[in-house]
Amino acid sequence: MLTDQRHQIIRDRLAVEGRVLAGELASHFGVSEDTVRRDLRELAKAGECRRVYGGAVASAPLAAATVSQRSGHAVEEKMRLASAAVRLLSAGQSLFIDGGTTNAAIARAIPRELGLTVATNSLGVASALSDHPQVELIVLGGRFVRELGTCVGADTLAAIAQLGADLCFLGSCGLDPARGVTAFDSAEAEVKRAMARNSAGIVVAVTNDKLATAAPYRVARAEAIRHLVVEKSAPAAILADFERQGAEIHFA
Template sequence: MLTSQRKQHILEQLAADGQVLSKDLSARFAVSEDTIRRDLRELAAEGHLQRVHGGALPSSTAVATFTERKSLKTSAKKRVALRGAQLISAGQVVIIDGGTTTSELIGYLPHDLQITVVTHSPSIALGLIDHPLIEVILIGGRLYKHSIVTVGSTAIEGINAIHADIFFMGVTGIHPEAGLTTGDYEEACIKRAFSGRAAETVVLLSPEKINTASPFVIGGLGLIDTVVVDDGVDEQWIGSIEEKGVTVVKA
């Protein structure tokens, strides 16, 4: 079998099973694990998958620029964001992460809603200017332009001064085994810090993030309490998430 054919079969199996193991692929194709690792390394370099210990997972498409990500699964993001907004109650302190889905979330907040929003996203803060009863606390730090959020030690210091009711965390990938991941190391640190300061952590999931992984781990699924998904998500996947103790809410 040609290398290109083997790679295509690997991608097909990855799409069907949600993960591939190097040992199993070696046996299936009767080649060494070194050969399989080389295949996976080359496929990862081309952006087709995310290598993990012992194999690979689907690579998240949610690591493009903010502008590019805004056009992905737009209808699903709106439905998920609307359902997420319904989880917010008056008087709460709400942490809102940066991201395209959370940008949709603030568009569904009623103008008579009185809450305090904490965010490290200038875009989120500016999006709430016309909400007269929403107090906005903007966490400072170094601006990470790819995601339009602040990161770094200054941001962590500000986060540590907060006790919030709910945190809407943005991720680029969620997988039952690989957990919650994102495309930048410092962003992963910020998300962990925010989660540690909230009584409840919610992830709003658009379809392209489900069963995928990115290079940097935010944490296991034990870090979150709830995921909001669009209707029609695979029930087997939902079951695997619920087995981890996470509540799944359908939009």
Template sequence: MHDIADCMTETPPTARRERIAQRLEAGQTVVAAALAGEFAVSEDAIRRDLRALAAEGRCRRVYGGALPLSPAVGPMAVRATQAMERKQALAVAAARLVTEGEVIFLDSGSANLALAEALPDDLGLTVVTNSVPIAAALMARPGLDLIVLGGAVNRTVGGVVDASAVLAVQQLSLDRCFLGACALSARHGACAFDAGDAAFKRALVEASEKLVLLAVTEKLGTRAPHRVAPLEAFEALVLEDDAPEALVAELGQAGARIVIA
């Protein structure tokens, strides 16, 4: 049963919902109160729209509104099979940043899984990771020393991000960290959906001399609820060659070096 305000508005509920979805797909955050005023309906009506869109997998609900989806949504086992060639291109570009004898951290993430396979064997690298898939990929690489953090595995993240993992990171001294992120923007920096994952990533930021982030184009200009690090904290952002010029310029102006794969 629709609210009286629904019947009074000139925009039918289905059309209104589609217009909201188009904004989300364009990377815009939506606020329920603002939408209610714009469409002359109640906030309850807008919340129903957002619940329906979330159920269809077209947005992520947050308090007071909704966020556009990031390609980081979904289990790691699924993400690892998506856009593989594009992530391999990012990985090849990122691997060139590594120098001899470094202790590097590969954070959980499908792009970093591709990077694990692209790392050279002849630089005497020590690789630390919290990721189960990354650790499995590196087990077959005798030219790389491997350290795996222990703890409870978060299947969506694809690795360990609990309190024991945070404590382990706090004892590390890392030359370079390839940080994973669910979303990236000039205003909000690198963000994550999961609170525990975000806390773990912040510990990595503190433990690392240099930070690098690999990001597919769909993550650019999006945001997630938990901030991890501002752009100026990164030595480099490795982006795809189809990244929109305006977004690339915004990211560069925030202080990070841009590497185009």
């Protein structure tokens, strides 16, 4: 495969998924990881991505893949994560669930007999819970951002300030033991931080491609995570770093 062809495939993946892993690309292209790393350096030099440990993440203009684009990525993996995540719930809890396709999958997986109070700024999460017979649903209004599928801004923050939660299901654009939970959008990150502050515990469920990557805006430090829900194939060394900082690991 020619260099230009590899570069275009990398651009396409960054546009949809927001990140790429060097090892996966090397396997897909049938080339060495050194070749892929050289490709990523060239794209980063051109401002088309930002290098991170193990691969690269989209630069800000590319990071705004729409919710519909992201919803088709790793569907089965997100369903397994959701099934594992809802096992952390118990009747009577109050939850914050913010945006993201994994969190929407978690909302859909909440057992129909389980009584909860859920506050969300995500239209996807709200839609998933709109006909749940036992969930008291609180929709946090504000300025709706189509690319994110969530409400952000002063009105959203004011609504969050009036609430408290037992658990916060925090969507993560990147998750790294050193950088913690990160997001691509500053307004989105501000809402996530507010939810985390008003919660007794943070739950993060992530697919492997988000581990050891970081977006520009910090949301929460790694030591703030109480529960980390991951795929069974998640790298053991990275998980050990999170465990040392207090996270309980749950495999999907």
